Every structure is written in structure tokens, then in C-alpha cells.
Amino acid sequence: MYNEIVMAGFGGQGVLLIGKLLAYAGMKSGLEVTWMPSYGPEMRGGTCNCTVVLSDRQIGSPISQHPHGLIVLNLPSLDKFENSVRKDGVIIVNTSLINRMPHRTDITAVPVPSNEVALEAGSNKAANMVALGAFLGATGLLEMTSIREVLEETFAAKPKLISINHACLSKGYEIGLARKPAQAAQ
Amino acid sequence: MAKKLMKGCEAIGEAAIQAGCRLFFGYPITPQNEIPEYMSARLPQVGGTFVQAESEVAAINMLYGAAGAGCRAFTSSSSPGISLMMEGISYIAGAELPVVLVNIMRGGPGLGGILPSQSDYFQATKGGGHGDYRLLVLAPSTVQEAADLMIDAFDMADQYRNPVMILGDGLIGQMMEPVEFKRGIKPEDLPHKSWATTGAKGRKPNIINSLHLNPEELERHNWDLYKKYQQMQKEVRHDTYNTGENVDVLIVAYGTVARIARTAIDSLTPKGHKVGLFRPITLYPFPSEALIAAAQKAKKVLVAELSTGQMVEDVRSHIAHLRPVDFYGRAGGMVMGAEELADRVEKLIAG
Amino acid sequence: MPKPIIEKDRCKGCELCISACPEKVLALSQEINAKGYFFPVIVQPDACTGCRYCLIMCPDTAIQVENKGKTTARSVALTQKPFSYCPGCTHGVIHRLVAEAIEGLGVQDRTVGIAPVGCSVLAYEFFACDMQQASHGRAMAVATGIKRGRPDLTVFTYQGDGDLASIGMAETVHAANRGEKITVIFVNNAIYGMTGGQMAPTTLPGQVASTCPTGRDVKLAGYPIRVVELLKELKTPAYLTRVSVHDPKAILAAKKSIRKAFEYQLKGTCFSLVEVLSTCPTNWGQTPKEACDWLKDNMIPYYPIREFKIPEAEEGDAHVQ
Numbered sequence: 037m038y039n040e041i042v043m044a045g046f047g048g049q050g051v052l053l054i055g056k057l058l059a060y061a062g063m064k065s066g067l068e069v070t071w072m073p074s075y076g077p078e079m080r081g082g083t084c085n086c087t088v089v090l091s092d093r094q095i096g097s098p099i100s101q102h103p104h105g106l107i108v109l110n111l112p113s114l115d116k117f118e119n120s121v122r123k124d125g126v127i128i129v130n131t132s133l134i135n136r137m138p139h140r141t142d143i144t145a146v147p148v149p150s151n152e153v154a155l156e157a158g159s160n161k162a163a164n165m166v167a168l169g170a171f172l173g174a175t176g177l178l179e180m181t182s183i184r185e186v187l188e189e190t191f192a193a194k195p196k197l198i199s200i201n202h203a204c205l206s207k208g209y210e211i212g213l214a215r216k217p218a219q220a221a222q
Numbered sequence: 223m224a225k226k227l228m229k230g231c232e233a234i235g236e237a238a239i240q241a242g243c244r245l246f247f248g249y250p251i252t253p254q255n256e257i258p259e260y261m262s263a264r265l266p267q268v269g270g271t272f273v274q275a276e277s278e279v280a281a282i283n284m285l286y287g288a289a290g291a292g293c294r295a296f297t298s299s300s301s302p303g304i305s306l307m308m309e310g311i312s313y314i315a316g317a318e319l320p321v322v323l324v325n326i327m328r329g330g331p332g333l334g335g336i337l338p339s340q341s342d343y344f345q346a347t348k349g350g351g352h353g354d355y356r357l358l359v360l361a362p363s364t365v366q367e368a369a370d371l372m373i374d375a376f377d378m379a380d381q382y383r384n385p386v387m388i389l390g391d392g393l394i395g396q397m398m399e400p401v402e403f404k405r406g407i408k409p410e411d412l413p414h415k416s417w418a419t420t421g422a423k424g425r426k427p428n429i430i431n432s433l434h435l436n437p438e439e440l441e442r443h444n445w446d447l448y449k450k451y452q453q454m455q456k457e458v459r460h461d462t463y464n465t466g467e468n469v470d471v472l473i474v475a476y477g478t479v480a481r482i483a484r485t486a487i488d489s490l491t492p493k494g495h496k497v498g499l500f501r502p503i504t505l506y507p508f509p510s511e512a513l514i515a516a517a518q519k520a521k522k523v524l525v526a527e528l529s530t531g532q533m534v535e536d537v538r539s540h541i542a543h544l545r546p547v548d549f550y551g552r553a554g555g556m557v558m559g560a561e562e563l564a565d566r567v568e569k570l571i572a573g
Numbered sequence: 574m575p576k577p578i579i580e581k582d583r584c585k586g587c588e589l590c591i592s593a594c595p596e597k598v599l600a601l602s603q604e605i606n607a608k609g610y611f612f613p614v615i616v617q618p619d620a621c622t623g624c625r626y627c628l629i630m631c632p633d634t635a636i637q638v639e640n641k642g643k644t645t646a647r648s649v650a651l652t653q654k655p656f657s658y659c660p661g662c663t664h665g666v667i668h669r670l671v672a673e674a675i676e677g678l679g680v681q682d683r684t685v686g687i688a689p690v691g692c693s694v695l696a697y698e699f700f701a702c703d704m705q706q707a708s709h710g711r712a713m714a715v716a717t718g719i720k721r722g723r724p725d726l727t728v729f730t731y732q733g734d735g736d737l738a739s740i741g742m743a744e745t746v747h748a749a750n751r752g753e754k755i756t757v758i759f760v761n762n763a764i765y766g767m768t769g770g771q772m773a774p775t776t777l778p779g780q781v782a783s784t785c786p787t788g789r790d791v792k793l794a795g796y797p798i799r800v801v802e803l804l805k806e807l808k809t810p811a812y813l814t815r816v817s818v819h820d821p822k823a824i825l826a827a828k829k830s831i832r833k834a835f836e837y838q839l840k841g842t843c844f845s846l847v848e849v850l851s852t853c854p855t856n857w858g859q860t861p862k863e864a865c866d867w868l869k870d871n872m873i874p875y876y877p878i879r880e881f882k883i884p885e886a887e888e889g890d891a892h893v894q
């Protein structure tokens with residue numbers, strides 16, 4: 037098992053957080069993990085991304101030229117990373133803020149109206165969780181229980197947020213599962 | 223202690239605590255702000271002291287004072303800040319004080335940029351400041367290794383009464399990986415330093431100094447230092463990957479680039495290419511004997527760095543007469559991708 | 574009828590114009606601009622009195638005002654490039670004031686500015702005059718070299734509190750004490766902005782920053798440095814003043830002081846330094862409006878706004894009058 041995932045969006049959309057949850061859950065599942073953020077002044081109000089690598093053996097490069105998975109929460113991120121994704125990869129597209137789907141036909145694109153779904157669940161902040169749920173649904177990369185566990189640890193200081201984040205993860209998961217490509221079942 | 227997911231910078235900070243260090247002096251600079259930030263929160267919890275210095279010049283001299291008084295202490299910075307510390311580092315080397323320095327490198331020269339780079343190799347390994355002196359330089363390539371080397375660094379500094387530098391880059395500093403702290407040292411268990419300025423009660427006063435106006439005395443001091451640096455040679459450390467048998471290409475890389483090289487090697491192996499990695503962990507002393515042995519089992523050598531070519535000079539000085547040494551570098555904060563490096567290796571194999 | 578003209582793609586949606594307007598002419602749009610921000614639109618056109626408070630408060634020079642057939646214009650001493658500052662950061666306001674002083678005095682083509690290390694490191698992209706970029710804290714030393722080499726030039730530095738009062742304090746004190754005939758714009762936002770919110774020498778007691786996570790403890794870090802008060806003890810004549818940019822009236826006063834600081838240099842009088850109290854909404858964790866209010870309620874009591882020193886010759890003049 038070896039998987040590189042890039043998450044990207046505006047600063048403030050919480051892409052670093054879902055990356056951390058993914059890496060942390062991977063670690064709890066006994067995998068080797070790395071999490072690498074973009075950093076620097078470009079983060080000020082601009083775009084922001086992170087790369088997570090999950091592997092069952094020691095990880096070399098923590099950066100990715102051709103990720104297996106991509107989660108994009110805004111349009112500039114789709115523009116920037118679409119072409120980098122590996123053939124047969126998965127792209128989660130936040131259709132609430134992105135008005136196009138990927139041009140690529142050799143990948144699986146999963147449209148997820150993350151902001152709307154999160155709002156329905158009662159949060160204007162948890163669109164990132166919806167997207168993460170969708171990614172896990174579409175790829176089956178990690179067990180949902182491991183993500184749920186680290187979510188509870190991460191939000192231990194803000195217990196009020198836990199149930200709403202669980203709900204957003206679940207809703208996203210269902211959307212992703214419905215689009216799960218056959219070959220991602222492995 | 224269970225594994226924790228930590229940024230390289232935070233792991234370095236925690237490792238210092240585990241090494242029994244209770245003093246930090248430093249000044250903010252990207253990409254290592256998480257070190258002073260971590261220390262500012264963590265040190266008070268263990269009865270330690272964090273000081274945000276007014277500048278790197280002040281920070282390094284605070285370190286001089288603290289180390290001279292026999293305390294474990296460290297500072298961290300990134301390239302421009304390390305440049306400012308150079309005079310102080312030279313004094314520390316001259317006065318033979320045990321300190322730990324962390325340089326999380328970014329692209330230069332000048333203000334440069336803030337993204338990962340390895341362009342301070344010369345500065346770290348060849349002196350940097352004035353005078354005949356050397357630092358012990360350790361180059362981690364994982365967060366776990368950064369933590370482990372940080373703890374070792376304090377011990378080495380004490381053993382040789384010499385500054386030890388952890389040389390990482392923005393990627394090592396900013397990346398999160400699982401890390402475990404296996405060794406904890408209590409400050410009260412640290413050996414007593416008889417030379418330190420702890421108050422002259424019951425003994426002759428101790429002087430911390432690097433001035434020797436008498437040239438004969440200064441020459442003697444220089445040769446004594448030289449002897450010490452010779453003794454430090456036994457600290458050489460390196461790591462290899464996939465070098466068991468003869469290889470088509472031996473990649474020589476340290477830190478971040480070494481791990482990128484592993485991924486490149488993993489992608490080349492299924493194609494039938496035999497490619498190995500030689501990774502110096504100590505950059506000074508340089509693991510030259512092991513490098514020569516590894517190079518002899520390779521047809522060609524490729525040095526890969528995040529610079530326009532610095533360590534390659536050391537590699538060439540040891541093996542240029544044995545094997546062709548090629549170089550691949552990215553600079554200014556651009557980090558080579560594994561596929562890019564693999565392409566380069568394939569070209570080299572093709573000849 | 575007077576009316577604001579909004580260049581919507583310059584806007585970063587900080588809403589400072591909306592809160593500055595005494596007549597509630599403006600409100601936030603429902604759509605986003607090219608940068609992804611909600612921008613102001615005119616909702617009460619008839620209420621506009623042409624007071625220009627929206628223009629004065631805007632940190633991104635995104636607003637001009639049309640009145641009696643005339644329209645204000647962006648200073649030609651600024652380049653066309655949009656400022657790289659966070660939404661609502663008052664660095665942009667101060668840039669505008671400096672540019673207007675340079676333009677107003679007609680010295681744009683013989684001015685050299687020095688960009689520091691800090692959020693305003695890119696100042697060389699925003700001022701339309703010759704610029705040099707200095708290492709952290711050394712702007713006044715660089716300025717000294719320029720001014721001594723070419724005394725006919727108008728030389729200014731633009732520096733943050735970390736740059737000027739921490740790492741560069743020695744250069745600051747000595748440039749002032751030598752009476753270098755330069756103009757210093759000192760932006761005090763009580764924090765290190767560029768590096769992500771560490772404690773500055775001007776961080777207030779109890780104020781939280783990333784290297785004083787429980788608030789500045791004066792027992793460990795001392796009290797914040799009042800730079801103009803410190804420099805005023807030097808005998809060398811100087812123009813030393815403190816202003817603020819938290820509301821339109823304060824900005825108008827700041828504009829006068831900045832212009833005066835340049836005038837003294839042109840007269841060959843003295844070293845002049847204007848400390849400008851400024852906001853950092855991002856690292857203070859506040860909205861732009863909250864940040865302006867926080868400045869007024871917390872910084873001004875500690876950092877009083879007034880002139881601390883004017884050149885001796887003028888003190889004399891004042892006597893005669």
C-alpha cells in the first residue's frame with residue numbers, strides 16, 4: 037500500500053486539518069505517514085495545500101509530483117493540481133465553490149457540494165470534513181473508525197464540534213462511496 | 223512514550239527537553255518559528271527558561287554565556303539568522319563551549335526565500351565564521367532522526383566541548399511524521415563541568431575566553447583544536463540503501479534529498495536498474511572511508527543536492543579519481559521530485 | 574452628487590470603508606470579486622456627503638471619490654500593483670500616506686526608499702521610486718550610506734517594530750543620534766506580522782503572541798519599548814512624533830505628520846521619525862474593525878499620540894510668534 041494525497045484550497049478552509057486527520061488516522065492504523073504543508077507568505081489569504089503520504093513501508097519523498105488522490109476545495113487548486121494526478125487517481129471536487137469538473141477522463145472525479153452539505157448538517161466551517169469523508173468513501177483508503185477516533189481526540193477540547201464533524205464526515209462518505217471506482221476496491 | 227505525530231521543528235524542541243536542556247535563546251525566522259514557539263510554551267512547564275532575544279547576534283551570545291556557565295542550552299534559526307551568528311559561533315568554538323545550534327535552511331543568498339534549501343553546506347562544514355575551527359554537523363532526514371540526533375548533539379557537544387549543528391531544511395522542519403522519544407535525560411543527572419564559570423568558591427577562578435595575544439600560545443591553541451577535530455572523526459555516521467551488491471549508479475545525498483532518492487530508487491528497481499544510496503549523516507566529519515568503499519561498488523556516482531553544488535566538492539575530493547561523479551541540483555527553494563531524480567539517473571545509466 | 578467609485582478587484586473585503594462611512598452609504602455585495610472577496614457596493618447613494626472617509630480608510634486604495642465633477646486619483650508615487658497585505662492591514666493606508674507626501678512634495682524622481690524585512694519587505698514593488706531592500710534591522714544604516722553618498726536625494730526607510738526596535742535598535746539609536754537627514758516611517762503593530770505573530774518589543778503587557786502564549790509577562794520580557802520617547806532623550810535635533818491610522822481623523826493627522834517629516838529632510842534640518850500605530854488583524858486574531866478598535870483602546874493609552882520633539886530652530890520660531 038502506497039498512496040500520495042494532495043489537499044488544497046484557500047487558507048482558512050481547513051485543508052491542513054483534514055490532512056493531519058488523515059495522517060494521524062494512518063499512523064493509528066499502523067501505517068507509515070508523512071504530512072507536508074505548503075508554507076510561507078503565500079498562505080496569507082492565498083491558496084494553501086498539504087501532501088499526505090500513507091504507506092506500509094518507510095516513506096521516501098514526502099512531496100508528490102503525481103498524487104494518487106486530490107481533494108480540491110477551490111477553483112485555483114483544481115487548476116493548479118488537476119494535471120498532476122496519476123492515471124486512475126481520484127479527484128474530490130468541492131462543487132460548492134468550483135464551477136467546473138476536471139477535464140481529465142482517465143481519473144475518477146467525484147463532485148461534492150461540500151459547503152452545502154456542511155450547512156445542512158449545521159456548520160459553515162466543516163466543508164473540509166465533507167470532502168475528507170467523500171475521499172474515504174471513494175477510495176476506501178482507511179477505515180472510517182480510525183478517522184472518527186482521531187477526530188474525537190483532535191476536538192477533545194471542543195466537544196460541541198465533534199458530533200457535527202462526525203455528521204459531515206458521514207454525509208461525505210456516502211457521496212464518495214456511491215462514486216467509488218471499481219479498481220479502488222483493492 | 224507512545225509515537226506522536228509532530229512537525230520536525232517541534233520534535234527538535236521536545237528532543238532538547240528530553241536531553242535535559244532547560245534554556246533556549248532565539249529569534250523568529252521562517253521556516254523554524256515552531257522551534258521558539260514550542261520552547262516558549264514547553265520550557266516553563268519543566269522549569270526552564272525561554273528568551274526571545276532581540277536578534278540572532280544577541281541569541282548566540284546568550285548561548286555563549288549560558289554554555290560558559292555550564293548549562294545545556296541551544297538556539298535555532300534559519301540561514302540569514304545563522305549568518306548573523308557567525309562571529310559568536312567562532313567565539314564559542316574558540317572558547318571551546320558545548321552548544322547546540324539548529325539551522326533549518328532556506329534558499330539564499332541574501333534574503334533569498336523561505337523554502338527548503340541545502341545551500342548552507344559550505345557555511346556549516348567549512349567554518350562559516352572566521353578562524354581555524356570546525357563544527358560537528360549532523361543532517362537528519364526524518365523527523366525521528368532529527369529528534370534522535372538532537373539528543374545526541376547535546377552529548378557530543380559536552381564530550382568535545384564543541385558547537386554541534388543540526389543541519390536541516392524547511393522540509394525537515396515543517397513536515398510531520400510519527401516520532402518517539404526513547405531516551406530522557408534529567409538535568410540533574412548531567413555531568414559536572416569543572417571548567418565552567420559557576421562561582422569560584424573553593425577553587426581558582428575559571429575564565430571563558432578566546433583571546434590569545436601571544437602568537438605561540440594561539441598557535442598551540444589552534445593545534446589543540448585541530449587534534450580535537452581529528453578525534454571527532456570517530457563520530458562519522460552514514461546510512462545506505464540498496465547498496466548490498468554492485469550498482470549502476472550510487473546516489474550520494476543527505477537530509478531531504480536522501481529520502482527523495484529512496485523513492486526514486488524504488489521506482490527504478492522494477493525497471494531493472496541497480497541504484498543505491500549513500501547518505502552522510504555527519505557532514506563534518508565527512509564519512510569519506512565508507513563513501514570510497516561504496517563508490518568502488520558503483521559504476522557511476524550522482525550527487526544530488528538542493529544547491530548548485532556544495533557537498534559534491536567533498537565527494538569529488540574523495541572519489542573523483544575512482545569514479546565519474548555527476549551532479550544534479552535544484553536551488554532557491556525548488557525541491558526535486560522523485561521522478562525528476564529518477565529520470566536523471568536513467569539518463570546517467572544510458573550514458 | 575458626490576459618490577464613491579469602487580475598484581472592486583482591488584478590494585479584499587475588509588469592510589473598513591463600510592464602518593468608516595458616517596452616512597451608511599456602503600454595504601457588502603452579495604457577489605465575490607476576482608480575488609474571491611465580497612466587496613462594498615453603494616446602497617444609499619443619496620446619503621453620500623463626499624467626506625472621503627471610505628477612501629481614507631481603505632487599505633487597498635480601492636476607492637476614489639467623485640465630487641463636483643472632480644474625481645480623486647491614486648497617487649502616482651504608488652505602482653499599479655495591488656498590495657500584498659492581509660485584508661484590513663493598515664500597512665496599505667500608511668503606504669498611501671507616504672506616497673502622497675512624496676508626490677505632493679514633487680520629489681518622486683529623487684527619492685530612494687528602503688524596504689525592511691517584515692511584511693513590508695515588498696515595499697519596493699509598491700512605491701514608484703528607486704528602492705533598496707535591506708537586511709533585517711539595517712535599513713537606517715543603508716539609508717545612511719545612500720544619504721551620505723548622495724545628499725541631494727530624499728531618503729526614507731519604512732520599518733516594522735521588530736525590524737526597527739528589536740534587531741535594528743542599535744542602527745536606530747545611532748542613525749538618530751548622528752542626525753542622519755533621513756525620514757523614518759516606523760510601523761508599530763505590536764507584533765511580528767511576517768513570521769506569523771511572535772512577540773515584538775512593542776507587544777503590550779498581557780498581549781498574547783505565539784512566543785508568549787500566555788501573554789507578555791513583563792517580569793520576563795520587560796515592558797514594551799516606547800521608541801519615540803526613548804529617542805527623544807537624545808540631544809541631536811530630530812522630529813519625533815507618533816500618529817495612528819485606526820480611523821479617518823487619525824489618518825488625516827498622520828498624513829500631515831508624514832508630510833512634515835519629509836519637509837524637514839528637504840529643508841536639510843534633521844533626522845525625522847514618525848511612529849505609526851498600525852493593526853495586524855491576522856495575527857491579533859481580530860476582524861479589521863475590531864483591530865482598529867483594539868488599537869484605539871489598548872495601544873493609544875500606552876503609546877500616546879503627539880509630537881515629542883521638533884527641530885530646535887522651530888522651537889525658537891514658536892517662541893518668537
Ligand SMILES: Cc1ncc(C[n+]2csc(CCOP(=O)(O)OP(=O)(O)O)c2C)c(N)n1
Pocket residue numbers: 249250251252278302303306690691692693709732733734735736737760762764765766767768773
Ligand atoms: C536576520 C534575520 N532574522 C530574522 C528574520 C525573520 N523575520 C522576517 S520579518 C521579521 C519580523 C517582522 O516583524 P516587524 O518588523 O514587526 O514587521 P511586520 O511584519 O509586523 O510588519 C523577522 C523576525 C530575517 N529575515 N532575518
